Amino acid sequence: MQQYSGFGLLKHSLSYHENWQRVWSNPIPKKHYDVVIIGGGGHGLATAYYLAKEHGITNIAVVEKGYLGGGNTARNTTIIRSNYLWDEASHLYEHSLKLWEGLAQELNYNLMFSQRGVLNLGHSLQDMRDIERRVNSNRLNGIDGEVLTTAQVQEMVPILDCSKNARYPVMGASWQARAGTARHDAVAWGFARAAEALGVDLLQQTEVTGIRRKDGAVAGVETNRGFISAGKVGCVAAGNSSVIAKMVGMELPLESHPLQAMVSEPLKPILDTVVMSNHVHGYVSQSDKGDLVIGAGIDGYLGYGQRGSFNVVEDTIAAIIEMFPMFSRVRLNRAWGGIVDTCPDACPIISKTHVKGLYFNCGWGTGGFKATPGSGNIFAHTIAHDQPHPLAKPFSVDRFTSGELIDEHGAAGVAH
C-alpha cells in the first residue's frame, strides 16, 4: 500500500500527480473465497479488513451491488458517540469509539475524525431524568459524559436559543466531549484501501441475487456476475438485509424505512459542536466545508426508494429554526434519503443464523455509522470463530425469542 503523507503529496506534486497508485482495483471475481461479505458499506469493508488483519483470512471478497460506501455510509449525518443507555450497547459503541481514536493512523487515511463533542438537549423534566440516567450509566461504564445546565449549554453554543419563551425551552443537555463526526466517504475508502492491500477483492457492481446452500450450510452466492462459492458468508447489507434473508427463506425482526438528511449551503464557521434534540426532533452539525448537516426522523412507512416524504423535511427544518432561529434565512442546498433497517429495540443484530456459515450484521438503523469500526471488528471475530464476539453476544437474533431486548428506545428515542 502506497503510504500517504504530507511529504508524499509534495513529491507527487512535482510529477503533476501523475503517479498516484490506484487505491483499489476492479478484480474479476474468483471462483471461490473463504469468506464473502455481502455489502460494501463501511461495516462490510471494516469486516473484511479486520478478518484479514486480525484473523489471517485474506481470501475474501466484498460484494457490492453499487459503488463502495454508496449505501447508508454515503448518506449519514456522521455523528459518532458512545453514550448509549444500556450496558450492552454502550460497551459496543465505546469499543468502536476507541477504535475511531486510532483509525486514521492505522488505515493511513485521514478520516477527519473530529472530536468536537456532541450535545443531546433535554426539553422536558423527563428528558432531563433520562439524560441524568444515561450519563450516570456512561460514567460508571467508563465512558465520558456530563450533564450540563441550560447556562452551560448556552455558553458552549451561544447561537442556540435557550430562552424561556421558546416553545420547548432547553432545560439542559448531555455532553460527550470525545464524540464528534467523521468524513463518511473517507471511512469507506480508508477501509477499502486497507482491505485491498491485505488481499481482499472488492467486487463493485456485483449484486447478490441468491444464496446457495448445501446440506444446510452456505455454499456461496449467486450474483449478476455468476456464482461465487464461499466457505462463509457475512451479510452486512443494512437496509437490504431482509431482502438477503429472504433468499434463505428467513424473516428478520427488521423494517426498512426512509431516513432523510440534508445540507445547507456552505456557511462561514458558526457551529463548533454537534447539537441533537430528540424532543423537537432535529440535529445539526457544521461540516468542514461549512454546510450545516441536518438529520431528520424516519418516515413511518417502509421504503426502499432512498428518498422520503417532504413533510419530514419541513418538520426537521422547523425544528432547526426552533433551536437556531437565526438560521431562518440560511438556505437548504440538498436533501436525500437512505434506507435504514430498524429493529424493534433500536439495537443491531449481530448473529449466526440457522444456516451454517451464514452470518448477519444488520439492524443498525439510524445509528450505525458510529459503530463502523467496532461492528466490523466484532463481526469479523464472530465469522472467524463461528462464535459471537463477547460484545456481540447480547445482540443475537435470539433475544427476540427470549425477550432479552436491549431497549434503546427508552432514553435515546432516535439513535443517531
Next chain:
Amino acid sequence: MLHIYCPYCEEMREEEEFNPAGQAHIERPLQPEELSDEQWARYLFFRKNPRGLHHEMWVHAHGCRKYFNITRNTVTYQIMETYKMGLQPNITASKEG
C-alpha cells in the same frame, strides 16, 4: 409525500392525515399460550419487509379514524390498491409477475 385513498372517506387525502401501522394481515394467534417462544417471537417481531409489493395497514388518524390496507410498491412508492380491513388484496407479488 404520499397521496392516499381512504376507502371509508372514499377519496384521496394527504399523507399527513394518516399514520402508517405496519405490515397488514398479521393475525393474532388465537391461543397464544400454545405457541412456542419462537412462534410467538415471529408474530411479535418478524416481518416480511419486502423490497417491492407490500401489503400494509394505515389509519386515517385525522379523518375517519379507520384502519385499512393498501398494496404499495416500496421502491417506487406507487400505491396499487386500497382495501378495507378484513378484505384480501387483489394484487400480490405472485399475481403481479
Next chain:
Amino acid sequence: MSQINRIAASSKRINRTRTLNFTFNGKEYQGFEGDTVASALLANGVDVIGRSFKYSRPRGIITSDSQEPNAIFQIGSSQSSTIPNPRATQTDLYNGLTASSTNGWPNVDFDLMSTVGKLGGSMMPPGFYYKTFMFPQSLWMSYEHLIRKGAGLGASPTLSDPDSYDKMHQHCDVMIVGGGPAGLAAALSAAKTGARVIISDEQNEFGGSLLCSKQEINGDLPSLWVEKVMTQLTKMDNVLLLPRSTVFGYYDHNLLGINERRTDHLGENQQQCSRQRVHKVRAKQVILATGAHERPLVYGNNDVPGCMLATAISTYINRYDVVPGNELVLMTTNDNAYKAAIDWHQAGRKVVTIVDTRSASNGELVKRAKSLGIDIIFGHAVIEVSGKKRVKGVDIAPINAVNHSVIGAVKHLSCDTVASSGGWSPVVHLSSHTGSRPIWKEEVAGFVPGETVQKQHSCGGLEGIYALSKVLSDGFTTGALAAQAAGKGEGVFEGSLPLTNDPQEDESMALFHVPHSKKTSRAPKQFVDYQNDVTAAGIELANREGFESIEHVKRYTALGFGTDQGKLGNINGMAITAKSLGKTIAETGTTIFRPMYTPTTFGALAGADVKQLFDPARFSAMHKWHLENGAEFEDVGQWKRPWYFPRPVETMQESLERECLAVRNDVGILDASTLGKIDIQGKDAREFLNRVYTNPWSKLAVGKCRYGVMCKEDGMVFDDGVTACINDNRFLMTTTTGGAAGVLQWLELWHQTEWPELEVYFSTVTDHWSTMTVTGPKARKVLEKVCDIDVSNDNFKYMDWIEAKVAGVKARIFRISFTGELSFEINVQANYGLHTWKAVMAAGEEFNITPYGTETMHILRAEKGFIIVGQDTDGSVTPQDLDMNWVVGKNKEFSFLGKRSWGRDDNQRDDRKQMVGLKPKDPTFVLPEGAQIVFDKDQPIPMTMVGHVTSSYYSASMGYSFALAVVKGGINRKGQSVFLPLSNGTTVEAEICSPIFYDPKGARQNV
C-alpha cells in the same frame, strides 16, 4: 456615464427612468429597475466578483441564470436581514441593496489566500485531506480548526429573522414547470380545456429563453408573443400564474414544492406580507418544461473573469442592454451560439473571431455571421486564456476532438471576453427527484427524462427539442394531452400554431473537454465545476486512483457538490470521466439530482410553524386561572400543565413543601383535565377491557372504579389509569396525559383489526371534561359546601363514583386517590370548568385550599409508591417488575394483551430490575433522579450497575428524603444496602425498602 457597458435602450425590461443605487464590496454603483445584481455589476464593468474556494483565484460572472457558480454573494444590510449565498444572476436589484463577495480576504482584488492557493494549489489535488494531517491524531483538531477558518461561502445572520413565511396548499389538473415557449404553449393549451392549471417559473417574468431571443414569432419579437399569451392566461380564472417561483422539489404522487419569492425583489423589510411562500401543489398531471442549460466548454484558465457562456452574453445584451466587454472571442461546437456573436456585433462591439470546433458549418446563423463580416475559424478551439483579473487574450489551436489532441500551431489573439458553448443539457433535475434516472439520448447529446411512475409529461428543450417551432408545437400538444389525462378536453390543441422560421442549423459537435498541447495534468487548470475548483485534471486523477463510479468521482472531487449542484459542470465532468475510463457517457451515467433545484430558504420550508406555532400548545379550561395565579408550567406532551404555584419570594422547594403539606394536612386542588378520557360503550365493553387491561373487569359493579394497567404484546407496561363502570354497557377509561391519543388508537386498532365482532365503540371525551382533584383530610368539607348530595363515607365510598351537582353544575365525582388522601375527582363539562374551579376554591378558602401542580402531585404519589408510566417505567418493565402482581388477572379466560410474553425466558429471571423504595442513609439528601445503583461500591470501572433511581424527592410530611428505583431482584432485597456513585465523585448509600412510604395501610384515603 458610470455604467460603461450599458448600451442604448432596446430592452423593455430595463426601466431607465428608475435608477437604483447599490453597493458592492463597499463601493457604490447604479443600475436600473429590471436589472439583476449580476447585470448591474456587468453594466458597471465590474470584473472580479469573488475568489474561488480552494485556489482563491479571481472569479467573474459566467452565466445569467441558476447555473451561476461564482457570483455567490452576501446580500442585506443588517445582522438580521443578511442573506448568505444568493446568486447575483437570480437576485433582482432594488434601491439600497448591499452586496459583498463571500470569499476573498482582505478583499477580492487583493487576496492573501491566493498566494496560499498558488503555493498550495499544486499540492492540493482531490483527496488532499485524506492523505495528510494524520499524525498525530491529537493534532487533527488543531488542523481542522485552521481548515475550518477557510470554510464556507456566506455567513449566517446572527440575529433572528425579521421576516415571516407561509405556505399554501394548491391542487390542479395540470401543473406546468417552466414558463418558456414550451411551458407557455402547454399552459395555454391545457387551460383552454377548462383544466385547472398552475404554471410557475423561477425567473421574475415568464418567457424563458424567449426573453433573450430575437427569433420572430408571428412576425414580431418573441417578447410580444409572450405578452399576448400572458394576457390570455391572466384573464382565465382556472389558471394560477406563479412567477419568481422555483419548483425546488418534485415529490412522490405528483406533489411539487414551489418557493415563491414575494418580496425579495422589493428590498429588505417588506413586512406587509410573508417574504417567501411555499406552495405545495398536488397535481393530477405534471408537465415539465424546464428547458435546457447551455454547457460551457472546458479549456485552460477558463475561469478568468471575462469567460462566459454564450447564452449569457445574449441574455445580458438582449434582456438587460449590457454588453459585458469590448472584444469577444466565441468558441462554439454548434450553430446556435453564433447568436451571441451576432448580438455582440449588433450591439456595436467587436467580435474578434468565432472559433468553431467543427470542421465546417453552413447553417443559416453561420451565414448570417459571415455576412456581418465576422471572422470565423473552423476546426480550432480556444485552448488557453491569458489574463488574471480579466481575460487579456486567448491561445487558439487546431484540434482533433476524437483523439483529444492539438494538431497544429498555437496562435494568440487579444480579446477581453471569451464566450463558449458546448451544446445543451436538458434540465432533467426535477424529473429525477422521484427516483427516475435520466437516459442518454445520443441525437441530442444530452440526458433526457427517463421512465417514471409519476403522472408526468415533458416537452420542449427538456426533451432535447430546440427548434422554436417544434418547441411551440410540442408545448401545445403536451398541454392538451396532459389536460386530457386529467379528464379535461379531447387531447388535441385546436388553435393555430404561431408562425416562426427556425434557422436551418448544421450538426453540432459533442465536445466536453478541449484538448491542450500539454497533458491535462500539466496544462493550465481547466475548470469543470467552478465553485469547488474541480478541474479536468482532478477528475482524471480521481479516475486513475480508482474512483471510477461517477458517484465516487463526485465524492472524491466534489464535482456537483456546490450550490449550483453541478448545473454548469456535471455533464462535462461525467463525459470527462467516461472518456478517461474508455466508457460511453450512457454507461457512466449521471449522479443523482435531488431537491433542492435551487437552494431554498429554511424559513420558507418551515413556513408559519415557528415560535409559538412550532407545535400546538394545549390548554385546559382553567388555564387562565393558573396564569393569573402565578403558575410555573411544565410541558407534558403538547400540554402546558401547572408545575407548581410559587408565591412571591418562595424557592421552588419551599413552594413544593407548602403545597405538599397543604394536601397532607388540609386540602389541595389539582387540575387533572389533561388526563385522557375515553367513553367506551357497547355490550362487549367489559370483555374488551378484559382483553386490553391486565386485570379483570368482569365483576366491576356499576358505580365503581378500578385502576388498570395496559401492556403491549411484548408484555411491557405502556399505560395505566382508572376506569369507571358507568353502566353495564358503558365505561369511562382514563389514560395518562401523554398516552391519550396513543391509547385510543390502540383500542381502535384491536377492535377494527382483530375483534370487530365485539360490540363496542370508543369516543374520546378528554376535552369534554374538566377534571379537578380535591384532596386532603378537609376535602370532604370543601365538597360538602358545593355539592348537592351527601358525600359522606357511608354514601360515597372509596373507589365509587357518583353523579351530582357541584356549584350548580352537573358533575361526575370519582372517589379515587393518587395522593393517598381522601380525594374527590370532580369532572364537569369543560365549559363550566373554570366556574367550578373557582367555586371550589372559594369554598375551600377557609380550609386553606391550595392549588398544586404536577411536581407536588409527583411527590405525593411517590410517597404512596404509585408509579408514573414513562418516569418509573421505560418500555422494559412488566407489571411483575413493578411488584404489581395484584393487577394481573390470573383467571381471565382470554389471553389478554401482553400475557403470553411473560412466559418467555427473560421474564422468568429472578434478577430482573424490580420496583422498590430507597431510603438514603442521609435523610436530608435527595438522590438525583437517574442516579445509577451498584451493590459493590468498591469495584473498579466499568462497574456492574443493578438499577437506577426513577423518582426522588424530599418529603415534607415525612421529614426525610426517599426515592423509587428499579433494582435487580430488588423485591427480595428489602433491607439491604445499595450504593449510588454520583457524578460529583461521591458515593452515597441507601437502603432498599418498600416503595410505599406513606400510610402503607391506605387508611387515609378511606375515611
Next chain:
Amino acid sequence: MSNLIQVESPLHHAQLDQLIGQSQSGGIIFHEAALFGHLNLRGNADDDAFLTGVQEVLDVALPTTACSSAKSESAQIMWLAPDEWLIVVASGSEYDVEEKLRATLKGHFAVSDISGAQTLIELSGMNVIDLMKKSTGYDLHLDSFPIGKVVGTTFAKAGAHILRLSEDKFQLVIRRSFSDYVWLWIQQSSKEYGLSIV
C-alpha cells in the same frame, strides 16, 4: 357563593366579544359559534332501525354518504366516519337529545356528549380561500368540496372537521385544547388580509 353559573367557551380567554366590530374591512371574517350542544353518535349505518330511530329523534335522515352533512330545524349532522356522526344542537338541548336517542335506539350504538370538548368556528370573507389554503391540504375547489360537504382533515397542526357552508364560508369543528393554537394560527395567517371578528 353566587348562584350565577359562568359558562365559558374554549375561546373565552381570547375575549372575542371585545374584538367584535373593531375591524370592519378584514378579508377574513371570524366568528366563534360558541356553546352549542355537541353529541358524538356511533352506530351501524346498515341497520334500518338505527337510521329510522335517529331520523325520528332528529327530524332528518342521518347522512350516510361519506363526507356529507344534513340539517334540520334543530340539528346539524356531520358524517365523521361510516359509523360515526357529530350532531350539533342548541346549547342545553344536548341532554334531551341524548336521552331521546337512548330511549329510541335499540341494539348496538353509542352516544357521547362532547359539548365541552369542542367549539365551532366560522370563517368567511373575501380571502377565506387563501386562509384555508394556508391551513389545510384538502382541495377547496367547489368540484371537490361542494357546499354541505364535511371533511375530517388537518387544520395547520390540529385536527379539524371542516364543513362548507357556502362558497366562501366554512365551519370548523375544533377541539377545546387546540382552540388557542388555532386562534393564534388564524390571527397570524390573516395578517395580510385583515381579520374582522363578528
